Amino acid sequence: MTKMQKKQLIVNESMRYIDNALETLKTKAKPVGDFYEDQKYVKAAGHYAYHGVLYALNQTGLLKLKKGQRPDVKDYRGILAKENRKMLHNFNLCYETFHLSLGYDGIAYKKTLPAYIKCAEELIQWAANKAAA
Numbered sequence: 001m002t003k004m005q006k007k008q009l010i011v012n013e014s015m016r017y018i019d020n021a022l023e024t025l026k027t028k029a030k031p032v033g034d035f036y037e038d039q040k041y042v043k044a045a046g047h048y049a050y051h052g053v054l055y056a057l058n059q060t061g062l063l064k065l066k067k068g069q070r071p072d073v074k075d076y077r078g079i080l081a082k083e084n085r086k087m088l089h090n091f092n093l094c095y096e097t098f099h100l101s102l103g104y105d106g107i108a109y110k111k112t113l114p115a116y117i118k119c120a121e122e123l124i125q126w127a128a129n130k131a132a133a
């Protein structure tokens with residue numbers, strides 16, 4: 001597999017998670033005004049989007065864990081703090097938006113969601129470039 005193919009595979013798979021999250025919000029979460037009504041599907045969408053970001057970061061090979069150890073948010077933050085501060089900022093936004101606000105609280109504000117999706121896309125692109133390097 002060439003570097004370009006690996007990069008494209010990572011981007012495609014990560015964006016598939018993001019697309020699933022957006023589709024879930026659009027079709028199942030029942031948009032009402034500026035928010036979504038059905039918390040069950042908002043939470044599911046948050047988890048989908050966050051896993052898309054984590055998938056891309058895991059493919060970089062930067063995360064070094066002991067056998068059987070699960071990655072923690074601190075592990076991702078530590079790596080990104082050394083590698084790229086802007087991507088650390090993007091990761092923190094994705095964590096707080098997708099994992100906490102959507103995934104646990106079930107709150108999604110439709111007007112700001114595109115900005116957070118853009119942060120996730122930038123982080124996914126960066127991670128794919130890093131993995132293919």
